[in-house]
Amino acid sequence: MAAATTSSSKRHSILPPAQSGPKPPVQFSSSITIADSAILIGTHPITISTESVIHPRARLDSLGGRITIGRRCIVHERSTVGAVGTEGGSRSKREEQPNGVTLGDYVTVEVNASIETGDTVVGEGTHVGVGSKIGGGAVVGKHCTLTPYTVVAAGETIPDYTVIYSNGLRRQDRRGVAELRNKGQARQIEVLKRMIPSNPSKFQ
């Protein structure tokens, strides 16, 4: 066994430069954790509230409208919040301060997931699974679970505590574990704080 690259052991990672865009105005809570390889682009403001974590290579795109991320959210690597929708579900284009994406508290956006812009809302405690896609203007309720590669159509409304599984089937989450999940999220964030070198200043 040998370390991946003898030389790169100084630089603790191989991070090719990411394409850049206009630098958006940001409002960060002091307690957030944001990797400096996260990608924030766009023209509308991006707000990240208390103790939320933005993983490396996570992409927040406010071109379509303002991005609001609640408390104790985790946005994983390679995910896109505010992607420009394929189906133009953005109903609030005219406004000068349109809402792009709003994540409630304790929302997790997993790897490769993408939430399209256009006044899209994801409710508290909802878990957006790996590779899932939420269309623009969709409203996902509280404490929902989207299993990997779930697709929520643009403009669709998902009631609270919905589980979307097996490629589109839906059922109600009767475990009633909302707050326990939130606790777990908090624990995870404690750990991530220590692991992910945060560099908010880079974006301010």
Added chain:
Amino acid sequence: MSRRPPRGEYIETDTGNKVARKATLVGTQNIMLGGKTVIMPEAMIRGDLVRTLQPSPSSSGAPPNNTAVAIGRYCFLSRGCCLRPPGRLYKGLFTYMPLRLGDHVFVGPGSVVQAATVGNYVHIGAKVAIGEFAIIKDYVRILDDTVVPPNMVIPSFSIVAGQPARVIGEVPEGGHEAFELRELYKTVGNNPQPAPV
């Protein structure tokens, strides 16, 4: 990479690993490569997510504890795939655990692997999601778009597909050689050779 001219698209290490410059490796000091492994552009490995709770002394045989991702020989990580250690609440505390890949593991484009262990001769198709702490044994073929739920155990010689994953067939006796990745290894890199007949 210091030794090689910075021209090539790949960094070729002395153990024969071919790591694309466009690959994203976070926390390389915690990523162990067995050698002869190919990491294609836009592949991503989260070596920074190391386990925080150290194992009790009883559990031995583990390589240096700060290893987050261990990859065997002749593995092939396609474009846009992502390896990340699985995390869980353990006794009320959250910790990540190491992710181990065996030899001759093919990870298809866009797949996300958060397994605990992946055995030898495993083929993971494209856009596959492998849930946290899944255990995948040797000679397993996972078809495209499969979602392997967390904690699932997949025995050897299984053909797996579905959302969630289930065993839909057995790898036939004559199908073992198809898992070999030596030839594939030669076809990429800074001076790739054409695939043999």
Added chain:
Amino acid sequence: MAPPFTPYTFIQCPCSDSSTFNRRSPPSTPTTHHFHSDNDDNDDDDDEHPFDPRAPRSNYSLFPLEYLLYCEDCHQIRCPRCVAEEIVTYYCPSCLFEVPSSNLKSEGNRCTRSCFQCPVCIGPLSVTSLESHPDPNLIPAPDNTSAAPHGGPYILICSHCAWSSTEVGIQFDKPNSIHAQLAKLRNGGNPRMTAKERKERRKDLAQSLGSSYSAASGSGYPSHFADELDLDLDLETQFSNLKLFYQSQLANANPGGGASGGSASGSGGAFGDLGFTSPTSLSRILNIYTSTSSQDKKAKSRIGTMREALDRDEGLKIANLDESEAIAKLHAEDHAGTVSTSQLLNQTPQLHLGEPHLHGRSRFASELRPIPYLLRTKRSKRCPICRHIISKPEAKVLTTRFRIRLVAGSYIPSITIRPLSLPNASTPDPSALRPSKPAQFVLTFKNPIFEPVKITLATPALTPGRFPSKVTVLCPQFDIDANTDVWDEALKDGDKRRKKGESMDSATGGNNGGQHQHQPAAGKIWERGRNWVSIVVEVVPASLRKPMPVVLKEDEDLLEIPMFVRIEWETDAMGDEVGAVLGKDRDLPKLKRELAYWCVLGLGRVSDQ
């Protein structure tokens, strides 16, 4: 519909066309009366028609090369249909524990530890304490957070669809041996009596109620206690009651005792003359009245040995046709509350043995039971003819080694297909074939064995089916050199042309200079290497819309070529018994071997312009 097309090859196992295993192949043109005629027209159906890969039956006889084995003694391909299997190991695919075959007899075909699948989404279930939560995904329902602080109670939860056994009202005291605990639990959590318990319960009940009990139960009026008992009479209990009842009937039919032979003969009669009845004839019944013919004397005495079950202990159960509750429930629960077909499929009858009234069925989500994992097996395979083992895995569950593994791939040439793209000609998407526009493909045959082989190919000029495409194999006959070690490839490369001169003179043209410049020509090999040869096949796809647009069946746009492959090679007599028998004389004659089979080449989809 299909992703980017990759060419493929399927091989038809010779076992399937001729009626091997002295199987009278079933009549193909049906007649209800005369059979021999059927067999006749059946034969020509099997043998004389060219092989049609699109015929529905072909799907049952075609296999990818990896699925085929090879018997070294019969020198024949063996497919999954024609090998004889023997089980080496039983194990649970989830906990990977080996299960001794004796347990299999007693405990059935499923894992009896704690391995279950989700009844809703078939994902794996994991045991979780209601208190501690090992995984954010797996946090159980805290519906009774007042429970014991240490661990339990425990539940099963699905990490994919978030189903929890609390949804059917089931919890466990211990985190281990869930299977045993579940067996004692009914959905909703009520204890589920074992067969024995139920029996005893009924006994006392019967005694307490005296003789009136059986009378009442026999009558059409199910009295109150009878109802309450009915609730308990699940399929399994009724089954065992019935079995006991009949056994006792048989026993006192012949006082000889329970010797199986005796009771068999005695009881055999009881149903024995069923053979005579044709459903429509009432003559049988009349005969009973006038007991004249010999068989009816027998009938009397034998039928006399069985009477009818009279009460629940004997397995009689008055049906309760009142399903109003269920209907009400259906209206309440609606579509979401009912079980889907696939879920029902996974709920095998066994799971509901203990559920009263379900009688093996389940309709509502609340009736779903966790599914214990089906066990899996490691199996060795024998040649059905010579009984030699042709595949044998090691017994241990976790080892992947094989003691014997004779795969067809190491005996018959592999065929790989790639569209021929000449450097100048730019084919945008070779996999999309255009109607009546000729397309060329390179077939590469790779010889795995250590003797040179002679290959002869035959294809119908037109592919079978509604849309016949023209097929031309430019070089239907050629030799391939032996699969020698790599290091003397160089030497072989030199003498190759000289050696294979006679049949390959044309091929030399194919080899001088960079192969990719020359055009494909009839009788010419396209390319050759150490142990491989590639040739060119030209196809003219048919138009899918002639004479008029028609609805395509699935895969009808697929261009598949049936190809008959004959392989001939020589081996020295030594080394295999069959050879030794033939060539007794000592000067080691070369034995001619031949193998022939149909295969199917999937070239691509014909675009519907």
Added chain:
Amino acid sequence: MSSSASMLTGSAVHRSVANIRSPPAGGGGGGASSSQSSGPSTPMRPITSTFASPSSLRAEEETILIEFGTRKLLVGFAGDAAPRGAIWFGPEQQRRVGDFRAWQSDYHPDWRNAASGDQWGKDYELWRSDVRDLDLGLVGDKIERALRDAFTKYLLIDSRPRRVACVIPSGLSIPLLSVTLDSLFGRFQSPTVSLLSPPVSLAVGAGVRSALVINLGWAETVVTAVYEFREVQCNRSIRGGRMLTEQTHRFLAKHLPQNQKKPETEDHENSQEYVLSFEECEEITMRLAWCKAHPSSATTKPAEGLSTVEEHDESEERRASPETEQPGLATIPLKSTSPPVTLELPYDLLTEPCENTFFDSRHSPASFDDHELPLHLLVYRCLLQLPVDVRSMCMSRIIFAGGCANVLGLQGRIFDELSQILRERGWDPVTGKGLDKKREDLEQMKQKARARLASGGTTGPTSTTQPGAGEQDGVWHDAANVKPEVDPIEEQLKKRGDPTSQEQGELRAVESIGAWSGASIISHLKIAAVATVDRDLWQQQGAAGASKPGEVDSKMQQRQSLGAGGFMRGAGTGHNSWTLGTWGAY
């Protein structure tokens, strides 16, 4: 004898095990202990030798029981309470080995093109009774693959030859039967195959010797009268599961948004082109289809003289409640339509397919052909054609079976319809003229009946004074009284002092554990099958070699039958005659 001998050696290998588990089949007392010791999910099964031994003889001790249906196979071991697994037929099962396209998320089966004409859903059936356009070879392939899957996945047995018992539809035509036997003998090398008929198995599974078996199957509904374990009468109607699914499709199609505008005369057009996939229609049928209660049953309650009505009166009220109080809406998500829609229909409407399929009250009873009789008429006719005493036995032992028996309320509805007919017409094939005359006769019979009844004869508890009931009482008690004189069995049972069954002359439904489980008892107890076919004989002679049932002389037939008991080896030597039982009669 031979088998029982080998059985002993077999169990002698692990004597200790044999003690705790099932004894050699047929052993009387042993069964009791075993049935107790066997845990809930572990039904008992005859002990067999270890799998490890390559000996092919050993494996025969274990009899495999297969129930053949149009849609699925039920497979398990004789002696188990329930089959180990069910294999359903479907298009996916007909793919080439190694073709996994169905699992690709971008794969959408284009059932639209496949479903032209009556192809719709055809891939989901093993066979059709009309064999003219049927590729029998394909049927054989389907059977073989299904069995192979079942053996590997559920039974976990290897391919050593085993004795097989089959539950096969009584009406199965010889070509289909011989294809089945070909697969079993040819591909699976079974030494013997015993054939059992569903009605008899169901009767055995209900603990009765006579019964009226109403098998609500997929292709058709078969009403069979079983008397003393014999099929004595059999009526069929095409009103079965397939028709129900078709009706459901028609029903859903009618309510699709795009079809709303069009006039009501859609039925023809709908039946031609399909707008919904078979799976979906079947799924909806299975989940949501239900059957209204008999309209009049609630009102006519007081006038009823039938004993079983009791269960039903209160059921009527309760059954009535859900519809009347809140006409709830059923949400029906449909995916196979383009675009996907979700229908919201009142539950009452959902009874429509069931009504049209099984009762078809829209047309007058006279307007039906024999093969398409509504079920209640079918059952009534079947009973009507029976001799009096057989009828009286059967009508009080009605067994509902088959997939459509799961349709909520259907069983009760048929039952009520039947009692309604009896209430109106009794057992009078003639309706209208001359009925009064008949009445009087029956009246007198009733008097006689009373007299005997008073003298403590066998009777059901209902001797009411309603004229309506009077008719039936007359007929039935008449039958009941003839019976003791003529029925040797009853006599004999009396001699042996066994309690005889008193239940007759009243409509009564009994619950059967099902054809498979019933057959499991039969073959586990080594009670002989309807017919037992020996491999060598079959492969020498084929179906042509089979004698017509009557022609076999009883002794030979006896030994043949006992083949299931282990005497087959001796008997199966070429030239003696053998039979396909009831199947040979077709």
